[in-house]
Amino acid sequence: MTSVVESPHSNQQIAAWLRGLLTIAWADGNFDEQEKASIIAITKDQLAPGVELDALEKITPEELATVLGKHTPIAENFLRTAVIVAIADGTYSPQEDELLHQLCQALGEPEYILPALRQTLTVKEQLNFSALTPPLTHPHDVLHPLRDWLDGLEIEDPRVARFLCKMIPSQCPFERDVTLFGHKIVHIPPLCKINPLYEQLVSLRFRALSYLADDCKEDISEYI
Structure with missing residues (x-):
């Protein structure tokens, strides 16, 4: 798959970017080695052709x-995009939280985003982040x-746009099994009911699709 758009980023940067997103996706241990190999193959062959991804492994911050x-x-x-990948299935795990904390520090980005995520998203295994962040009187204000x-x-x-289109669910279902590249991640109730950032997910997916269709002149039927 080729694109008529020339990216402002080098292949090395995109390879590191995709490795970082996969590191986030795998942070909570939902994928075995066979599933990881399948996702690597799809990423290399379909989503990011032309990028050297032979060593597509987890990357440190x-x-x-x-x-x-x-x-x-x-x-x-x-x-x-790392935050989007972390919340795409409607959950926010302690492993994802710790990794995002490390990424913020390594990349020199502010961490004000993390307390809001801890307060508003469904947490796997019903773990409590209260020790990390005090309760908020009006959580939606933040x-x-x-x-x-x-x-x-x-x-x-x-290549980043294709990855986001694969990762973000195409619609708000009544309930469904969330899958990534054909592999079940988790069964969830309606995302629009439990994820206060769902509108951001939908908007980003639409912008990614529009970018691929309008700017890159790509066939987006496989993502719809």
């Missing part, structure tokens, strides 16, 4: 910062900066 830099636009946009921050994501690379 420090390694990612070496490639993307600190306090850079690409680092901030990566972190936005979501506006997070929503604005997520909406600021610049979609400038077709």
Whole structure:
């Protein structure tokens, strides 16, 4: 799959970006080695052809910062997509929270987004983040900066756009099994009912689809 759009990012940066997103996706241990191998193959062959992904393994925050830099636009946009991947299935796990904390520190990005995530998203295994963040009297009041921050994501690379279209569910279902590349992640109730950031997910997916169709002239029927 090729694109008529020339990305402002190098293949090395996109490879690190995708490795970072997969590290987030695998953070809570929902994938076995066979499933990981399948996802790697799909990412390499369908989502990011032309990028050297032979060693598509987990990447440390420090390694990612070496490639993307600190306090850079690409680092901030990566972190936005990392948050999207963490919340795409309607849950926010302690493992994802810790990894995002490490990424914020390594990439030199502010951590104000994390308390809002801890307060508003469904937490796997019913674990309590109260020791990390005090209860909020009006939890939705703190979501506006997070929503604005997520909406600021610049979609400038077709490979990242394809990954987001695969990761984010296409519609708000009554209930469903959330899958990634054909593999079940978790069974959830309606996302629009439990995820206060669902509108940001839908908007981002639409923008990614529009970018692929309008700017990149790609056939997006497989994502609809």
